[in-house]
Amino acid sequence: MLFMARKAPMTFDKHRSAGYLINHLARIFARNLSDRIQPLGLSTGTFPAMLALWEQDGRTQKELVALLDIEQATMANTLARMERDKLILRKRDAQDGRVQRIWLTERARALQAPATGAADAVNAAALAGLSASERDTFLALMGKLIAANTDTDPPDDPTPG
């Protein structure tokens, strides 16, 4: 026969691979969050930007890029969708014509409570099977990993000579 299924020797266990598990878990969380915030007119990609803007708006795109650890092009596209959906306004900075400052619409401000409530509910439901100390451990470990895997070096290190 032309084709015969082959089993290669097991050299990689996806259930022991952090990257594999994190990817799977992230998709599960994203699906759950999407289900809960779509009725509000929000989506998973806009949500982190909304959090940053609810905390304080008038930020520049560059500031959001740094805060959210997302590429500039990704942020530009996300902001374009948010503007299209009347969540934000972009106004040129008076001092520097290259800069656009991002302002929430009243509609967007009104979404803060229901949207963060939805996210809290998603987190609570997903973590329901863990004890309080397991939850703390899990959050702490993720924070530690993010910190350890994020460049905090100044983007500019001349050391000329």
Next chain:
Amino acid sequence: MLFMARKAPMTFDKHRSAGYLINHLARIFARNLSDRIQPLGLSTGTFPAMLALWEQDGRTQKELVALLDIEQATMANTLARMERDKLILRKRDAQDGRVQRIWLTERARALQAPATGAADAVNAAALAGLSASERDTFLALMGKLIAANTDTDPPDDPTPG
């Protein structure tokens, strides 16, 4: 002045939100894996499918969908790219003309060792800041969360009457 930055009362701490942290961590891992397997001609989306097929090929699309917890349409697109890139062949099942069985090319088989090695390296580097017991705890907690948040109900529950 027309616009005045507002700070809303803090009601949501992203550093304590499992979903937020998982999303961030997943992007970090994906970027790191992409850097390492792109030279091999692989990408993050094809990687889980390759793992399943290295373990055993001749599987159907439907089997891969169930194994990887991905939507059928997503898998169809991923398989189309893999076929385009000469990683797989699709052959109609002789018994059921609707079914396509997926077979690895020799080129794809040859990638198993370098690709899983790359993934191991990514995981090891990312987790380098954790102790062995912290790593075990982290993997165990993720496994627990995935299990708790995955439907294992039979897709069909008639109970008619």
Next chain:
DNA sequence: TATTATTGCATAGCATGCTATTCATGGCTA
């Protein structure tokens, strides 16, 4: 057997992420 329902997969359309590139503005310097 003719009709209908189910099943497996493909396609359309969109959101979200990336890299590479372009564009416009501002700053520096010869």
Next chain:
DNA sequence: TAGCCATGAATAGCATGCTATGCAATAATA
């Protein structure tokens, strides 16, 4: 001041995820 470099943002093109829908093959049923 003119020309060059730096910076902020937009655009192009692609991968990867989703939902909704279409299509072809098979199964079930009237």
